[in-house]
Amino acid sequence: MWKLTVSSACIGSGVCAGTAPAHFAIGPDGRSRPLASPVEPDDIVLGAAVNCPMEAIAVTDADTGTPIDPPP
């Protein structure tokens, strides 16, 4: 399983929510948050993380804590 976090660097571009709407949504504060975590591994989550202009999304292995994106 993957653990998803969004850091305070988020500027609310909506890239992640538009790319992976099952995994991210923009909250009332205008910033993104994961809809659930941990989640089943899914390539679209990595697409959202890579496409985040602020590199605000971290995907890690929920059991080991090993970084998946950004890569270690």
Added chain:
Amino acid sequence: MTQQDSATAVEFPIPPAPTLYHPAPQLAQLRAHQPVAKVTLDDGTTGYLVTRYADVRQVLIDPRFSRAAANAMGPGGAQTGVSMLAEDSMISLDPPEHTRLRRLVAGAFTARRVEQLRPKVRALVDELLAEVTARPHPVDLVEHFSLPLPVRVICELLGVPPQDQHIFHAWSDTVMSDASRDPDEIRSTIVKLGEYFGKLIADKRATPADDLMTALIAARDEGDRLTEKELLNLCFGLLIAGHETTANQINMFLLTLMSFPEEYQRLAASPELVPQAVEELMRFVQLGDSSSNGLPRITTEAVELSGVTIPAGSVVLTSALAANRDESVFSDPDRLDLSREVAQHLSFGAGAHHCLGAQLARMELQEALSGLLRHLPGLQIAVPDSQLRFKSGMILRSLETLPVTWQHEA
């Protein structure tokens, strides 16, 4: 706000605004009374024009509003260079196909990577403005500053040789023109751009360099992550997307600052306001005319917005100009306030297609504005607004020339 309201006939396209500095008043009317307005498009079909901040943001982010479907249907009637170029590029794809292409280039445009380019861009700004100050007054800033800056930045990033950069100006003008331009001329220009980049790609395959084009070629050749056509489109798409927009944003920033002299004075006295000022100017300036809207979306199912049910398969247009003046989000929205703590403006769009070059454009605009304050104190535009000449038939306000004077330092 009700179905009935949205049925009232709306003049469309929205007539041109009476000033360069504010949207047409019709947009505020729509925002208040028909936030999701039924309009008749060029080809006679019905579309929906969305003007409220929250609704525009939703249309841009929510995957039920599809760019790919809009591209497949070719809605909105007349073709422009941008719509033709868009046909084969990421702006016309939905996730996950869109995601595959965008992630190949996203790394080069993150805030962190862009920050690493800042010293180079600042040096380029200093170099261009030193040349400007060596010229007799008035100096045309379009030719000597606002156009060469973004062209040189994106060419450097891609790895386009400096000696070739001048040939893009005419090509880019043609591609950025509106529906009044001969479609065959636009098509032949796109073919020329393709041939140019095809040759450059061949050169870089033979002699790799430390640039984005070489990295994309490797993604194609080693990773097989994009087709040859996609590679070509990405390269010239990036070149076109980034240059006329940023150049004219610099011009519109200056025109807007000159028409709000107290705000300009405040900025000149406190240059540390520049980053905030850039965001407020991005929100405020009218880069396009009120009649222009972002690229269309099509609903993949029925969606309700501000109480209006938009049926499945409808063309939806968004007005960022209207959304950026929404009083429910920006207090006193028609006032330029360079120290405003802004909510995210919508001038770079939102969602999966949020401008790839947003961080780069921001940084360039910050450096351009700081540089102009540093090098050209007491800047003035040498002609009245009525004598400003905009290129005709462009999808954004594109100045032919911007003659300026300034105070020489003692």
